[in-house]
Amino acid sequence: MAAGSGGMDWAALMRAGLRGLGLRPEEFWRLTPAELLLMLGSDERTAPLNRDRLEALSQLYPDKTD
Template structure:
């Protein structure tokens, strides 16, 4: 067997073993309870807030003032 054949790529996607440990040991779920959850439900139970809050118009205005597209007084 060649050296190339023995090398494996790192796993992609979710680390199911770690998630199962977090659900069963950390949250006290039974395995069937864990597997009945959606990824979003598990994420919520684990305390991960997921995405940040949406950008409000006041935040957009502040960003536009701090980083204008063109300099003041510059012509188009």
């Protein structure tokens, strides 16, 4: 969730955390952005690693045999 300037869209994250997840403000501000995105289920980096994604990563980063 990035703002148009490339930064975090804090207003949207606060709405999602406070309204959507029902967090109290002190709970919200104790979270890291990664933790919040994980709770929201909106960060592709935190998605479960499935076979297709593992294969794609293996192609991008093959094991070196040197």
